[in-house]
Amino acid sequence: MPRKQKRKLLEQPQPVINRWFAIKAIRISRPYVESTLRVYLRAKLTYQERKRSAALTSALDTTIKELKKLNASKFESLKVFFNxxxxFLIAEKDIQAVKVDALSHPDAWKRNLSLRIMLLVIHEWDMAKVAPANKLREAYEAASISQELREEMTEAFRKINKAHSKAKQLLAHARHATIAHRDADAMLQYETITNLDAMETMKVAASFYEGADLFIQALPKVMLEAGSIHSLLKQYSRHA
Structure with missing residues (x-):
């Protein structure tokens, strides 16, 4: 039985022809559209991040200056909170430094490298290392931190730790194979790098920031209470 010949494109129904040309147009124009959007996004992000970068630098400088003074003092609780x-600020500054490139750099490899740096910072950003629960409880007690603020900090840590745990699960393989140790299987390393999902990485970063936002709101209030006259006198008397 003779095979049925395929109908030529222009012999197809009009909706089929229209759909074919639409798909073709999208495929041809997509790289140009993405490039244009990336240029716009880069300009917008660079402008937005300029103020944030300045604010982070100022906060870093102030915190370093105060912590250096505190290291020679007997205000142990304040040292814990400033440390x-x-x-937190160092990790935040690291992410802020590569965020624009991760989202909008014109070179694909540079975007990918910036994403991988973000993964490494998030993966290693373990707040429990710098403030174990028992050490934090002692600092609260010594500084007479209110129960309300303790609960705010506990909730912030709970969300940060949950997000950090999720980040470690999602990013452990990419971190191990492409950043921290470099897998000996070069092809596996290359495929892991090139298959890195930018959107999924940014989702992980966003979920981590949800907990971090609570921390940003709570910690300054804790530091203010710890810096009150009553609190400073109590901290001093414990180590006099």
Whole structure:
């Protein structure tokens, strides 16, 4: 039985022809559209991040200056809180430094490398290392931190730790194979790098920031209470 010949494109129904040309047009124009959007996004992000970068630098400088003064003092609780703040700010500054490139750099490899740096920072950003629960409880007690603020900090840590755990599960393989140790299987390393999902990485970063936002709101209030006259006198008397 003779095979039925395929009908030529222009012999197809009009909706089929229209759909074919639409798909073709999208495929041809997509790289140009993405490039244009990336240029726009880069300009917008660079402008938005300029103020944030300046604010982070100022906060870092102030925190470092105060922590250096505190290291020679007997205000142990304040040292704990300022050290926690500095730990957070350093990681925040690292992510802020590569965020624009991760989202909008014109070179694909540079975007990918910036994403991988973000993964490494998030993966290693373990607040429990710098402020174990028992050490934090002692600092609260010594500084007479209110129960309300303790609960705010506990909730912030709970969300940060949950997001951090999720990040470690999602990113452990990419981190191990492409950043921290470099897998000996070069092809596996290359495929892991090139298959890195930018959107999934940014989702992980966003979920981590949800907990971090609570921390940013709570910690300054804790530091203010710890810096009150009553609190400073109590901290001093414990180590006099």
């Amino acid at each position: 926690l703040s500095l730990f």
